Amino acid sequence: MTTTPAANPYAAGCAWIEGEFVPIGEARIPILDTGFTRSDLTYDVAAVWKRQFFRLDDHLERLERSCQTLRLQLPKPRAEIRDLMVECVRRGGFDESFVEVVVTRGIPVPGERDPRTATQRLYVYAVPYVWIVKPELQQHGVDVIIAQETIRIPTDAVDPRVKNFHWADLTRGLFEAYDRGATLALMTDGRGNITEGAGFNIFAVRQDGSLITAKDGVxxxxxxxxxxxxxxxxxxxxxxxxxxxxxxVDASEVFLTSTAGGVMPVATVDGVRPHDECPGPVTRLLRDRYWDLHADSEHTFNVDV
Ligand SMILES: Cc1ncc(COP(=O)(O)O)c(C=O)c1O
Structure with a gap:
């Protein structure tokens, strides 16, 4: 008699919350967590590709810097957070995964609004890899617009170098893109500078083959x-x-970058095609090298080791 192996309860995702690993569908946050009620948090997301974690230490370094800026502590030593991220991937059995760690200000003392009284919380989870632009669409490139109805939240209000959940502007941009028959929106600062979009940075390739990307507001x-x-x-x-x-407008190619999708070619900006061929040659080269680096031991380690 053959027995079928029990289905992996973490197959859709594995979360670590309050000291326990739970299937992603059962992962809960307390309703009073100021991460939820005030968006008072920071987070980071790293990716696993073919069982290799990519630049995880760089992600954790950024997380630690973000915590410092927000006057949060890293709730556990970096090495322990790293181990939790790896364990979530292992339990999920994912070859390709999107692994998120969230640090919230947490729950204040009852009756208090003073953020200094809150007890911080840590959430970690791994789910199957997430694409901002799916591979099928990347073959031809994505249609984007430059958002007109919304600007990116000013940097003096929310520091964009701290990865955050203040996504009202980015989400509004997405709806404007859908309304205008596109898939994604590039946000400006309202002064003619392109910043970033919902989960990605933006590059233009100039006619001489050089690249340009925003320094500020991203x-x-x-x-x-x-x-x-x-x-x-x-x-x-x-x-x-x-x-x-x-x-x-003058670019020969435009592309987007994110942990959630890599180097993503843009087919049209506001309906105009920067390059007849999409992906263009520079985008293709950078995209190939980017994915090749996911097998390079300088930037990766195997989740099973
Ligand atoms: C607003 C924003 N910009 C840019 C990025 C790209 O950052 P990374 O390449 O580290 O994924 C992200 C990633 O989620 C993001 O949320």
Missing amino acids: LEGITRRTVIEIARADGREVHVGDLRVDDL
Whole structure:
């Protein structure tokens, strides 16, 4: 008689909450957590590709910096958080995974609103890999708009270098994109500078083959950093400064970068095609090298070791 193995309860995702691993569908946060009621938190997301964690230490370093900026403590030593992330992936049995760690200000003392009285909380979870632009769509590129109805939240209000859940502007941008027949929105700062979009940084390739991406008003993406390093190693000039709307109009290629999707080619910006061929040659090269690095031991480690 053959027996079928019990289904893995973590197959849809594994979360670590309050000292326990639970299937993702059973993961709960307390309703009084100020992460929920005030968006008072920071988080980070790393990816696993073919069982290799990519640049996890860089993600954890960014998380720690974000905590410091928000006057939060890293709730556990970095090595322990790292182990929890790895264990969530192992339990899920994922070859490709999207692994998130959230640090919230937590729950204040009853009757108090003073954030200093709150007890911080840590949440960790792994789910199957998430794509902002699915691989099928990446073959032809994604249609984007430059949002007109909403600007990116001002940096003096919310520091974009701290990864955050203040997504009302980004989500509004997405709905504007859908209304205008596109898939994603590029947000400006309201002064003609392109910043970022819902979960991604933005690059333009200039006619001379150099790259330009925004310096300010953006999360300093790990994928953005990786692409800058690849491009410079390839002898390309990379300008990190103001990315003007005109730079996109004049660009020969435009692409987006994120842990959730890698290097994602843009087919049209406001209905205009920057390059006849999409993905263009520079985007293709950077995208191939980016994924090749996921097997490079300098940036990766195997979750099973
Ligand atoms: C607002 C924003 N910008 C950019 C990015 C890209 O950052 P990374 O390459 O580290 O995933 C993200 C990632 O989620 C993001 O949320």
